[in-house]
Amino acid sequence: MNEALLRSLTPSVLGILVRRGADFAAAEDAVQEALAEAVRVWPAGASPGSAGEGHPVRDPKGWLVTVAWRRFLDAARADAARRRREDLFDEEPAAGPASAVDDTLQLYFLCAHPSLTPSSAVALTLRAVGGLTTRQIARAYLVPEATMAQRISRAKRTVAGVRFDQPGDVATVLRVLYLVFNEGYSGDIDLSAEAIRLTRQLAAGTDHPEVAGLLALMLLHHARRAARTAPDGSLVPLAGQDRERWDTGAITEGVAVLQAALARDRLGEFQAQAAIAALHADAPTAGETDWVQIVEWYDELVRLTDSPVVRLNRAVALGEADGARAGLSALSALDDSLPRHTAVAAYLHERDGDLVTAARLYAEAAGKAANLAERDHLTRQAARLNAHRPL
Incomplete structure (x- = not known):
C-alpha cells in the first residue's frame, strides 16, 4: 500500500x-x-x-x-x-478509468472558505486535501481526537451549502497553507513538509505568482531547519547557525522558483518574504548578509501589507544595516504590545552597548514568550549578559 x-x-x-x-x-x-x-x-x-x-x-x-x-x-x-x-x-456508474478533471484547486478554495476560522480551515484542508486522518491531525496539533473530529465536523457543516463551482480566493488559501507550514513538526506528521507538498500541488493547478512565492518561501525556510536547534534542543538564532547544515538543494530550488515568479512582475507579500529569505541564504556568513537590500525588501513588504509585524522585522534589519540606534528609532514608533517587541528591543539595546537594559528586557521578553524553546533562549540571553556585568 x-x-x-x-x-x-x-x-x-x-x-x-x-x-x-x-x-x-x-x-x-x-x-x-x-x-x-x-x-x-x-x-x-x-x-x-x-x-x-x-x-x-x-x-x-x-x-x-x-x-x-x-x-x-x-x-x-x-x-x-x-x-x-x-x-x-x-x-451506479460503471467502474473504469476515472475522470481526468482535477478539482483540487476548487477543494483548496472550499477548505479555506472565509466563513471558517483559521484553525478549522487548516484542519479541513489537511483532511480533505491532504488526505490525513482525524487521528493524525489531532496528534499533529496535540489535541484529543474527539476534539479534532468535532472541529472538522463543524467545518464541513459550515461549507456544506457552498457551491463547488464558485470562484475562491487564492490569498486565503495561501494564508491557510502558511499556517500549516508554521506549525512545523509535532506528533507523527511533519506539517512543514506536508504544507510544502500541498503548496506544490496547488502550484501545479494554478498559474499565480504568489503561489510560487509561498512555495519558494517555504523551501528557503525549510532549508535551514536542521541548523535551527542545538543538540540539547535549544534554539540557534540565524546569525549563529552552522550554514554547512543548510539544505543547498532546497535553497537552489527555492531561489529558482522565486526568480521565475519575480520575472512576472506581479509582486506580492510572499514573493517579497521569499526574497528576504533568499538574501539570507545567499550570504556565506552572517557578517556578509546584504542588510541594505533586505531593508529595501521590507520597505516593499510594508507597502504591500502595512503590517506592524513587518515593521517590527524591518526595525531589526535597519538596526543591522544602519546601526542599532536607527533600529531603536524605528522600533519606538511601534506598539510595545506587539509579539516579540520586547525581545527585539533587548537585541537592539545589546547591539548599542546598553547591556543592563538589554538583560532586563531579555528577562521580560522570556516571560512573554509563546513557547518553551523561545522562553529558554531568551532566559539564556539574559543570564549571559548578567554574568558579564561588573559587580
Whole structure:
C-alpha cells in the first residue's frame, strides 16, 4: 500500500464525488472510508499494476472513486432524509478509468472558505486535501481526537451549502497553507513538509505568482531547519547557525522558483518574504548578509501589507544595516504590545552597548514568550549578559 499515492489522490477523488452530486460532508466521509479500505486490502507496497481485493490497481484513482461512490450510495440509502437524492443516483456508474478533471484547486478554495476560522480551515484542508486522518491531525496539533473530529465536523457543516463551482480566493488559501507550514513538526506528521507538498500541488493547478512565492518561501525556510536547534534542543538564532547544515538543494530550488515568479512582475507579500529569505541564504556568513537590500525588501513588504509585524522585522534589519540606534528609532514608533517587541528591543539595546537594559528586557521578553524553546533562549540571553556585568 502506497500511502503517499493515496494522499495525492484524495482531492481529485473527493472532487469527482462532489461533481456527481454528493454534498461535501457526505463525500468527504465516503472518501475517508475508501482510503481506509485501500489501506486494508491493497498489498503492502502496492503500486499501479498490482492487485488488491480481487480488483486490479492499475487505475488506483478509479478504484478509489468506485469504492467511495459505493460508500456514499450505501449511506444515502440508509438515510431516509436522502431518499429523494437516492432516486437521482440509483444507477451506479460503471467502474473504469476515472475522470481526468482535477478539482483540487476548487477543494483548496472550499477548505479555506472565509466563513471558517483559521484553525478549522487548516484542519479541513489537511483532511480533505491532504488526505490525513482525524487521528493524525489531532496528534499533529496535540489535541484529543474527539476534539479534532468535532472541529472538522463543524467545518464541513459550515461549507456544506457552498457551491463547488464558485470562484475562491487564492490569498486565503495561501494564508491557510502558511499556517500549516508554521506549525512545523509535532506528533507523527511533519506539517512543514506536508504544507510544502500541498503548496506544490496547488502550484501545479494554478498559474499565480504568489503561489510560487509561498512555495519558494517555504523551501528557503525549510532549508535551514536542521541548523535551527542545538543538540540539547535549544534554539540557534540565524546569525549563529552552522550554514554547512543548510539544505543547498532546497535553497537552489527555492531561489529558482522565486526568480521565475519575480520575472512576472506581479509582486506580492510572499514573493517579497521569499526574497528576504533568499538574501539570507545567499550570504556565506552572517557578517556578509546584504542588510541594505533586505531593508529595501521590507520597505516593499510594508507597502504591500502595512503590517506592524513587518515593521517590527524591518526595525531589526535597519538596526543591522544602519546601526542599532536607527533600529531603536524605528522600533519606538511601534506598539510595545506587539509579539516579540520586547525581545527585539533587548537585541537592539545589546547591539548599542546598553547591556543592563538589554538583560532586563531579555528577562521580560522570556516571560512573554509563546513557547518553551523561545522562553529558554531568551532566559539564556539574559543570564549571559548578567554574568558579564561588573559587580
